[in-house]
Amino acid sequence: MKRTKYKITLLFLLPELIFLAVFVLTPIIGTVVISFLTPGGAGLDNYYKVVTEKSPDKALVLPDNIAKARPPPWGAFIHNIVWVAIHLPIVVFLGMILAYLLHEVRGSSIVKSIFFLGMVIPMVVGGLLIRFMFDGTLGVVPVVLKTLGIKGLISKTWTNYPQTALISLILGSVWLWTGFSLTVYSAAYESLPKSYIEAAKIDGASGFQIFFKIVVPLLKHATIIVVIMTMLWDLKIFDIVYVSTLGGPGGSSNVMALVMYLYFARSLDYGRSSATAVILAIITLIPGVWFIRRVMKGAKTR
């Protein structure tokens, strides 16, 4: 009886397993295998070359900088890290504070929808929009800075200069990704019993105290989700960079996924492309595994 049940289960699972094997497992194994292959045989040569590469448009860390005094480019890997370091805190904080502030505001769903637009539009379009936003003559950011009276970069197209290309992409991606954070936090905030906040109000807490002592700790689970998903998104970022700057100028806004693509499509160097892919995969696996463990632990204790 039990055996036949097992067989039937296997029968139903089989199409899925075949699908996974052909379209997921094979490419992964293939990539790993190719990353070790060089014209001279097998070895770590590709990895060595990829990591020590010094040309600004493909380097992962610290390329030869033409103008040593004013980086970037710092290398694609460093750019990814900078991306996480700037993008992650802004997105987490904005999502949390907006969810808290918009909660009791009438018509807040309209505001939330506008934020969520960033999530809905294709990232390729998003990348183009970022270019327009920071454009010297058309862009909204220079106009805003001009009205605020901030001089200097105001009439320049940010994406055209190595000093500002990376930061403009990072700030643009804040707009594209805050909708996600806001949505997760809003849902989490909505599910909190109102009485926690009311109790704190009666106990004498100010708005600030309620936010930092009650709301932030209670939104911990949402924060874990937002932090991990944002980190993964930042590490895998490709499309908006490809569309708006193609890693330029001079590699100053390069990211790892783009380096992988450039090896693949420009240099036709599949070995190094695969090696970059494997390195990127291992880096993204670190937060990924931590997250899955966390979720599994949560599922068990519940």
Added chain:
Amino acid sequence: MAKVRLENIVKRFGNVVAVNNINLEIRDKEFVVLLGPSGCGKTTTLRIIAGLEYPDEGRVYIDDRDVTDLEPKDRDIAMVFQNYALYPHMTVFDNIAFPLMIKRKKLGLTKEDIRKKVYEIAKLLKIEDLLKRKPGQLSGGQQQRVALARALIRRPKVWLMDEPLSNLDALLRLEMRAELKRLQKRLGITTVYVTHDQAEALSMADRIAVMNKGRIVQVGTPEEIYLKPKHVFVGTFIGSPPMNIVKCVVMVENNKYYLDCPGFRREIPKTLTKIVRENMKIILGIRPEFVEVSKKPLPDSIKAKILVVEPQGSEAILNLDINPEGEETLIKVKTRVTERFSSGEIIYLKPDWTRIAIFDYETGKALE
């Protein structure tokens, strides 16, 4: 030392009038219960006192100070919520200390002062050994005590409680009732307590305000509420089983006023003859426990047929039809179990006419 006064409070939610022109004065150190069915506006009234809701009309006074426009934190009140609202990320100690910690600088307290106060209040509520735990590790009764401790630590002027016992099991609820009342009397804190449980209200309150459809129907001591309901709603809401309702008509014969009720007739007491008119419809309210039951006919008694007997241990509730010959008229009677009654039997009832309530059929108000 704190009085609370509500003046002409009105609160609407959209088209619904949740609280409709409420006036209530709560004296210093008094334990007042707002009692009513769900949706009667009792919780909204409490939340207006707390400052969590803003009334559309009317003013709230605490100690003769108009607090209507003040934030909850500036009213010097504390509240115990139905779900306790203990902060799950803090230990019991931190939960109890929270109201003091956030105002530490303003109150000029050191951490040691706060620790002492927390231990003092924890001792009072017998939760000293729970202080290091998180609320999630506590039983319902323990959480309840922590919530009470948190509400007491500041020694607030007014203590507000929103159905604090409704999440406890029946036995614990009985125990906490007495304990809460003892605590309130000992500390002398003016308390407003919301419940839909009439037994809780009768056993704990100094005064009860019975609410229905956004209005206060009657305010009085538990005895007044129980024995002299001013409105048919109060009679039928309070008591278990509640007051029996019999619809009767006033008749005049030979210059004497009679009540013509299903199954019996009765002369109207002299005091009421000036109020009633001929053919006026009235409601007779008979408490189930104020009826004498006999197997033999008594003079001036009402004949009734037993439909169902509900034994309750030392007592039994008889479901009776007092009009066996005509249209079925049901009443419930509580009796001590001295005799065996069985369904179908014919018995005779003698209500205690001094304790009968008479209400106007149209307005529901008591006729006095």
